[in-house]
Amino acid sequence: xxxxxxxxxxxxxxxxxxxxxxxxxxxxxxxxxxxxxxxxxxxxxxxxxxxxxxxxxxxxxxxxxxxxxxxxxxxxxxxxxxxxxxxxxxxxxxxxxxxxxxxxxxxxxxxxxxxxxxxxxxxxx
Numbered sequence: 001x002x003x004x005x006x007x008x009x010x011x012x013x014x015x016x017x018x019x020x021x022x023x024x025x026x027x028x029x030x031x032x033x034x035x036x037x038x039x040x041x042x043x044x045x046x047x048x049x050x051x052x053x054x055x056x057x058x059x060x061x062x063x064x065x066x067x068x069x070x071x072x073x074x075x076x077x078x079x080x081x082x083x084x085x086x087x088x089x090x091x092x093x094x095x096x097x098x099x100x101x102x103x104x105x106x107x108x109x110x111x112x113x114x115x116x117x118x119x120x121x122x123x124x125x
Contacts, residue, residue: 006032010040017043022053033064041068042076049079058089069100077104078112085115098125 001009013028026047033040045064047054054060062083068076081100084093098119104112119125 001032001035006035006037006040010037010043013040013043017047017052022047024053026053033067036071038068038071038073038076041065041071042073042079045076045079058083060089062089069103072107074104074107074109074112077101077107078109078115081112081115094124 009028009032013025013032016022016025016028026044029040029043029047031040033044041064044054045061045068046052048057048064049061050056062080065076065080065083069080077100081097081104082088083090084097084100086092090096098116101112101116101119105116116125
């Protein structure tokens with residue numbers, strides 16, 4: 001599948017998701033996520049975390065966020081940071097949380113920057 005085809009499928013999947021047709025969205029996201037499309041991997045994490053069209057599973061959400069984060073998705077890096085900070089679907093690990101937040105913040109992710117600032121203010125890091 002070409003990058004353009006995956007882009008087109010992703011847009012279609014987002015349309016289903018936005019229309020709350022979660023099962024259709026997950027079918028599309030799963031196909032292109034398994035082909036390595038980072039935005040679809042992130043959306044699979046969102047779907048698994050919320051139980052939208054997929055079985056609700058924090059562990060599965062963390063796995064998908066991890067795949068997208070490894071490809072440089074700032075949104076996924078931020079979400080993975082949240083999961084590590086809270087111990088949601090993964091063993092709680094503040095060091096990994098800070099690492100994930102930092103990678104997202106380096107890409108300009110505002111929420112990740114705010115979390116890091118708050119952790120520093122509270123002298124947690």
